[in-house]
Amino acid sequence: MRSLKSDLPPSNSHTLALLHPTPDEKLFIWNLNGQSWRGRLSLPAYLRRETYLENQDFTKDGGITFWILVDTTAQPNLRPILASCESLRKRALIAKGDGQVEEVISHGIGSVFCNPEFRGRGYAQRMIEELGKKLDTWQQVGNMMTSFTVLYSDIGKMFYSRRGWHAFPSSHIALPPVYGQDAACLPAMATQPLYTADLAKLCALDEKMLREELCRPTESERKIRVALIPDVKTMVWHHAREEFAAKEMLATVPDIKGAYIKTSAGDHMWCIWTRTFGSDEASNTLHILRFMIEGERLVRSSETKPIVLEPSNQEKVQAGAALLQAAQLEASKWDMRNVEVWNPSPLIVLAAREIKPAVQVIRRDESSIASLRWHGVDPEERSKVDWVANEKYGWC
Template identity: 45%
Template sequence: MELPHKDSPNLHLVVATQEELLQQQNDNSGEWKGALSLEAYLRREEVLLQLDLTKDGGLTPWMLVHQPPNAVRTVLCGCESLKKKALVAKDGKVRDVVAHGVASVFCPPKYRGKGYAGVMMSKVAQRLQKWQVGDGNAEFSILFSDIGKEFYTARGWQPFPSCHVSLPAKAELGEGLATSKVESGDYEELCADDQQLLRKRLQAMSSSGRTAVALLPDVTTLHWHQAREDFVARELHSGNANVMAGGRGAMVKMDDGFRAWCYWTRVWTNPQEEAPNTLHILRVVVEGEGHYDFGPASEDGLKKVQNTSAVKAVSALFQAAQLAAHQAGMNEVQIWNPTSTTLAAVKLLDANSATVEREKESITSLLWYGEGSWEDVDWVCNEKYGWC
């Protein structure tokens, strides 16, 4: 078959049929099945499609197809979008909005080098602005690039801060505040408290004239991460009771009565790859006015938060994460885009820990549809829970 030119009028962005989606999953399995077999990977994707986040149109499978008039269409490449709840704050006012997460961008090798993925993403960028929002607009869409910054920037998704710090897994807890486990049954109450705090803090920080946005850290999102984790744990480690012994997160009470907590997820990688098994901190929450900072970590910020109760509390959470990582056979604990508080907590446990700036993988990227320029937008709580 002669391949069409990328400017062909017969290239169309369509919502995939179930058969086309299954074929795309077969094709992209080599990239994303990780430690799972092909058969298990396909079962996992079927399970994930039944979750509250994805069912009933929550997930949309997009395909770029070549379809001349009166001819059968040929799928050239594909991706997915997930409808997400988000918050936008400007001039002290906080609004609930629709955002979209883009994931699973894949072009089969036989169709690469022809510009099809670029055409698809340009069409997706335009389509998502009006997708699933009635008469209004989506405020923004996000994605996490594993191919560097240039490709998606050219289609409108601007790279935002993408860094992380890591701590090694440990077999024992060190000194510090006592923690309790967070389990999935705690999600609903904790997410409600988190969202209330987040709205107040967004309201305060948006009075500066800039726009602050955040994906909503809700139960639906956490259950999606939990389902991915549970499926792989059952497939690979069903006989090991210690794997999930560390719970879903940890909580600590500070001296002043306020709480701090975090959620995490375990990610097992392909044994044939060099990437380590990692326990990812999905979200860190600290109660109390003045206890927590939203901005990226800085030298001045580190000086301000040193020896504070918030730093001691978060370091206790991270120690619990190190232990949970060890119990699950993980190599490390990873925290995305640390604030001064989270970085100070990491350095309290490992003074030599260095911030890693990601240049190729998991580049957090945002396409702004709202008023003004993306340059006036602060993506708040740009943590692992938002990954899709």
């Protein structure tokens, strides 16, 4: 799979195509990108993790697709791999303001990589352009058109927006871990820990409430509301990643996956989290995958507005603070240096400020930029798209 650089075709060559790697080629790619992405895993452990992750309920049976840009005149296993990436099939919802909600297949793009020896030659650009065309109909029934696809850019907004994936709100709040004795002065509403066995029921309830929310008429200009479904397979895939890393590095597996609380009015609130073991301990982060607040009208869309602090919302702020506090306590147990909530709603920001009044919403410009491509043929439609529940669970 090696090649003299002088033998390489230009990136606009008609002989280049986006194909799927052979098993040996996939291993070659993992060996290469593992050098950048293995974090604190050894390379052999990284290779095992990738195999583990491609065999989860979310990814197996075509859930994940591996793509490579290659010269079609060269032989499989001998051809240089000019660039590589993956797409992950995601269940999604679309509402167009007519009271109907349609379930569709979307895709998330991940692991975009170019061999360091081949960089700067336009191969990554060509691959992304070819991928856009493939994803137009990829895995759709009867060659129907894909509605939208997403990715999370770690290289700013320009590279992908030029190829159709436009940046959407990408902000977060961060709270430090809290150790036992400091927790005493925080809001005292009791939360319940969530375990893997609890997630299927809550995710189903979440999906039901999300569908109902999307059905409601919107006053916004952005009439097309889309959401990735926060289903249990997605959560378990995130947890497979944290569990693999914890087992490898700490020889133990975290079992608490979130926290739950019910308000006096009977509204359910919960957060599901995952521990991200960073490339060094300082970057360990407990990410809230999904922060669910029953009855919150704006489910974290681009259109978040200040909330009215009616008594029911005041209690929700306190309950939200208790959930965040549970996350902070959990973070301290696993040496996570921050708790992050992506695109927090105004209510969650208020909850965080109950704990730490100086909390600011940080807008990201370079890393994890949530980006969405509207594949529909009508260019007018793109400007009307609102990404609802744009939270960490969608990341891949």
